[in-house]
Each structure stands twice: as C-alpha cells, then as structure tokens.
Amino acid sequence: MNARILTLLSAVAMTLPVAAFAQDTITGDTVGPADAPNKLVFRMTSDGPRNNDPVLAEGYSKLFNAFVANHAGWQVELQMMSGDISQEQARMLEQAKSGNAPDCAAVDSFVLPLFKKSGVLQSFSPYFKKEEIDQLFPFIREGVTGADGQIYAWWWSTDLRVLYRNTEIIPDAPETWDDTKKAALASVEKGMEGILFNGGRYEGTTFDWLANFWGQGGKLVDDAGKPVFGEGENREKFVKAVNYYRDLVESGAAPKRVATIGNYDDFNAAAAAGTSALFVGGNWQYSQLKTVLEPEELAKWTFSRLPGPTKDERSTGTGGWTVAAFSKDPAKVEMCANLAREIYMGPANELQEQLPTRADFYSTYKIFSSDANKAFGEALKVGQARPGAPVYPEISNQIQIMMGKVLTGAETTDAAVDEAFKAATAAFGRL
Template sequence: MKARLLTLLSAAAILAPLSAASADDIITGDTVGPADAPNKMTFRMTTDGPRNNDPALAAKYSKLFNDFIANHKGWQIELQMMSGDIGQEQARMLEQAKSGNAPDCAAVDSFVLPLFKKAGVLKSFSPYFKKDDIDQLFPFIRDGITGTDGQIYAWWWSTDLRVLYRNKEIIKDAPQTWDETKKAALASVEQGMEGILFNGSRYEGTTFDWLANFWGQGGKLVDEAGKPIFGEGDNRAKFVKAVNYYRDLVESGAAPKRVATIGNYDDFNAAAAAGTSALFVGGNWQLSQLKGALEPEEFAKWTYSPLPGPTAGERSTGTGGWTVASFAKSEDKVGMCAALAREVYMGPANEIQEQLPTRADFYTKYAIFSSDANKGFGEALKVGQARPGALVYPEISNQIQIMMGKVLTGTEATEAAVDDAFKASMEAFKRLQ
C-alpha cells in the first residue's frame, strides 16, 4: 500500500504542473476533475492516457483529459491503471463484469472484444455515435464492434500493424522473402549483431506477430462457425511451414535463442539503441518511439518494410488495436464513457501517439497521417488481417504461445507441437459450445 501511495504521489507531482489553474480543471495521479464533483466515473486504462511512461505523451494526454472535463462540468474520472499483463487484466475484467463489479468505462483489447460481447456485459454505444462516424470505420473495425442485434458495443479507436524494421547501414535492401530475411539476419551476425529479433515467449504479441507468416499463405485459423481448422489439411501444412520458418531462424543462428524469452516490444527499441540488433519484427508505433530514443543521426539509419512472406507475393500483417467500452449501470455514465471515446480517443489520441486511426477520413483530416511513413503503413494495411472474432481465439493464441516455446527451444518436433496446439484448441472449442 505504501509503495502504491508513493507511486501515486510521484505521478501527481509530475502531472500537477500540467493542470490549469481552475478548481474545476484538476488532474492528479489517479483522478481527473474536482474532488467534490457530483458525478464520478471509473475508467480502467492502459498507458494510453495521463500515466503514459513518456513524459511528453503524458503531458499531451493530461491536456486532452483536462479539456474533456472542462467540457463536462460536474464530473470526475477515477483512473485505474492496468498492469502490463494485458491478457490477465482482460480476463479479470471480464469476470468482474459478469459479477457486476467492473469499472464504468474501460479499455478493451480488440482481440478479446468477442468474449465481452458474447457475455452480454457491454452497454450499447449506438445512441452516442452518428451514422457517418460508424460508416467511416474500416469494415473489419465496424464488424468487430457490432453485435448480433446490429448495435455497437465499443469504440475501436486505434489500429496497428506489424512490419520489419532494419538498420539500413547494416542491411541495405529490404528483405522480400523468408530466405532473404534469413540471409540478411546472418549477414548482420557476421557484423557483430545478434540477428533478427521477434517476440517468442508466453505473450499475445508472439502469436500475433507470427500469424502473418501463416495468413500470407492463405491459411485460416477457424472456419465460419469459429471452429479451429488450422491443424487440418492444407491449413496444417501452411501452419507447419510458417512455424518452421521461425524454428530455422533460431537453429541457423539468424535469430538468437533468447527470442524464446522475449515478450515486450520495448526490448527491440533497447536493442536498436544499444546497437546490438539491426533487424526486428515490430509494430508501426515503434517508429516514433525509435525517433524519440535515438539520436537523429542514428534514427536516420532505421527504416521499415512490409513483413516478408515465403514468396514476395505471399504477404500479410496483423492488425490489432484498442477499444473503449462501458460496463456502467447508469445511462449517464455510459454516455460519459462514449463521450470520452469520441472526444479524447477518436482522433486526438491517434494524433498525439501516431496510432493509426480506424476511420478512413482521418488519414486526410490529420496531417501527421499523410506523412510518407504513415502512407507506407496505410499501404501495408491493405494486406492486413485482424484476429478472428471467434470465442476460441484466446485459447488458440495461448496454445500457439506454448507451441512456440517448445519449437524455439528445440524441446519438441514442429509437427508434434502443432498437433498438440490444435488438439487443445479443439477441446477448448467444444467446452465453449
């Protein structure tokens, strides 16, 4: 408790100078708005807010939240911070929602949104968003937030994708295929680097970053009924091929064995800053992080390209992102949560963090998304694929993570590990029926 108090006091000390002088416009480490506000809403959030680890982003978010409260007099928002274990946090929140103890408003990861919709714990946002707002959403985004009754149950405000980052000084040309990627990584090893880095531990990013290698071949995880099919027929052959691609990178020395323990994109930024790696699979948001972390002359050496496939014509990339949703018991809090999604996150938050918008019109509305870099990300999104909206997906992902650990450490043959993952996924699917 003492450690938590010190953390909150430290955060308050950092954020307090960002507050306006008005008594109605107050932000501390864990609240936004006056203490005597008659209306209060809890908001469980990620670091996409005033507690962002980057002081500059924290300051920008603080202004957004202060401006929001200034436009909604009589309200105070209590900020509840999630831990870095997003999967565990989302599972806990779902159980809280089922028992009626969830926060009024929360960040829900897009890949688990189907579970929350299926449980019937989300409140409709349809009354709070115009048809034009909804129509501008990319189709996969719109489908993801819509329930079987046609109502929308969250606002998916940001999306992302995975790309291949490289140091141009070490790797001049962008690898177009898996073979070229392996050769480039081995060439970097010869120059003292540790080879290509990617997530490989028990982490959702491990599954999602790797899936592009399966999807690029036309592979399908589930059928239209949400039943796992990745371990059958042609899908199994494509799946095994994609797993062996990663296995070969490690066994050949093109990737270090430590990838089996990596479960954090920050590790790649650190390796780039330390000069220990010239190649890694990362998210589009890392470009701005690298710009902030590296000296200008070092950042100029880095660029990105679409993820390679088995051939140059077989490519895909994962598209994820965050939503804002409400569990509130009162309609005024549901409306306040929707307003937070609409006024803070839909557009302004995209801009300050350079997180790709989910609305097509924002790519011309905001100048920052018209940059060459973001135009490139937009092009890569054309072969993007979201995780399937199937109830069994979280367990499929969990089994892929377990499988990857076996394969990357060499403790089990690829085909056996794949079959184990498929069997466990099928058992989970049957339990969900």
C-alpha cells in the same frame, strides 16, 4: 517537447475556457474536482496520463483535463492495467460477469468478441452518428457490431506489423523468408545478434507471427468459429510458418533469447544499443525510435512489409484498442462514449501517432499524410485482423505455448502443433 505535440496541446487549450487550465485537476488517480457529484471509473492502459513517456503523459493530461472541463460535475477515476494484457482482460471479463467491472474500460480488440458474446457491454449506438460509423474500416466496423446490429465499443486505434532494419547493415528490404534469414545472418557476421521477434508467453508472439500463416492463405477457424489450423492444408501452412521461426533460431539468424521476449520495448533498446539491425515490430515503434535514437542513427533505420515464403505471399496483423462501457447507468454509458469520442477518437491518434480506424482521419490529421504513415496505410491493404471468434484467445494461448516448445527445441514442430490444435479444439467444445 516536439512541435507537433505543442501544436496539438495549443489547439486543445483554445477550445476551453481559460479557467480550465488554471490548475491541473489530475491528482493521484483522479481527474476532476474532488467534490464532483458524479464519478466515472475508467480502467485503462498506458494510453493516458500515466504514460512512461513524459511528452505523451503531458499530452494526455491536457486531454483529460479538457474533458472534465467540458463535463461539469464529473470526476474520472483512473485504474491502470498491468503489462500482462491477456490476464488483465480475462480478469475484467470475470468482473463484468459478476457485476464488479469498472464503468468504462479499454478492451483489447482481440478479446472484444468474448465481451460481446457475454452480454456485458452497453450499446454505444445512440452516441455515434451513422456517418462516423460508416467511416470505420470494414473489419473495424464488423468488430464492434453485435449480432443485433448495435455498436458495443469504439475501436479507436489500429496498428500493423512491419520489418524494421538498419540500412547501414541491411541495405535492401527482405521480401521473402530466405531473404530475411540471409540478412539476419549477414548482420550476425557484423557483430549483431540477428533478427529479433516476440517469442515468449505474450499475445504479441502470436499476432506478430500469424502473418507468416495468413500470407499463405491459412485459416485459424472456420465460419462457425471452430479451430481448423491443425487440419489438412491449413496444418501444412501452419507447420511451414512455425518452422520458419524455428530455422531462424537453429541457424543462428535469431538469438535463442527470442523465446523469452514478450515486449516490443526490447527491440527499441536493441536498436539504441546497436546490438540488432533487424526486428519484427509495430508501426507505432517508428515514432518511438525518433525518441530513443539520435538523428544520425535514426536516419539509418527504415521499415518494410513483412516478408513471406514468396514475395507475393505476404500479410500483416492489424490490431488495436477499443473503449467500452460496462455500467448500466445511462449517464455513465454516455460519459464513457464521450470519453471515447473526445479523447481517443482523433486526438489520441494524433498525439501518439496511432493509426486511426476512420478512413477520413487520414486526410483530417496532417500527421497521417506523412510518407511513413502513407506506407503503413498501404500495408494495411494486406492486413488481417484476428478472427472475431470467442475461441481465439485460447488459440493464441496455445500458439504461445507451442512457440516456446519449438524455439527452445523442447519438442518437434509437428508434435507441438498437434498439441496446440487439440487443446484449442477442446476449448471450443467448452464454449
């Protein structure tokens, strides 16, 4: 276990009664005593005690044990989501509409507008101070606020996409699409498989690629939330960005298998195996590379801002996770808010090095003042969140379908883009 995690866990331990750590109260899928009179059902991602990384799993176990120790009479039941986040979120929304959702859950920021519009979330406003809310980045604050001005979730982590490279193979950071293609082809000549990126049926495929569209000033939807990416100048920019990825595959700068990739872990594995020297990934992968690479290999890797058609036309996607309450029981809503505050707002950011959504945390937590995190902070200045429009999930779905057609050469770019736009527009009409 590294020193940072040990320090964090020690700090948590010091805030609790000694008895709280006398034994691990996590048994199976529950945290807390079996005879607790109150239970909170929390549906979660791998950001918890069931994380595949044993260090993170231990860290989260300590945090959850500390949480139940601080809230006598409560037990937390953990429900794990599968890796198919889009499907999981859609299922949870339907459960919420029918009154069968968990008490509390992780809601992906890109579908939060759908949950807010459906009226299934409970207000967190009574449980967070104005000073805390004011510290949220503007796009975060806007994302969690409803039309009535109430806070309906706590968006605790954010992220962004960058371009990772092995400096031994690619010394200079590519700043443009042309630079990227040349660098990828140079790596192929040295026995690598070229640049890797998500291209399968996966939300990451859409979000990672969108920076190429946004960097040109492209808009997915208008102020009313209606799709506009297939019209006029937006369509030109959209097609141009799609053709960038298409050309990477057709030129051999990217392997054909990108059309099936839908998991960031593939990129870490490729880096560890030495089969790729260039990939589009998330900021969180920098800390993961520290785990999968030997120190001498890690020293060869760095990251830079995502390239654009020109070095001045650049953007990056900013996403992240929220915690929200579905239960109508005031005690459970408050407990859900407490969970967001005590486990995720700060401690989990530090544990996983997931970028905080509060500006003050970048000075509060030493880890976020590192050179790497300072660089991520700078990149966030040109970042863009997915539009808070209910039609966005269907736009993303159609982009994923479109990308599959384009990257495999099954259809021309123009035809695939027009089909995606037609389907997204039809979905908007059904809302």
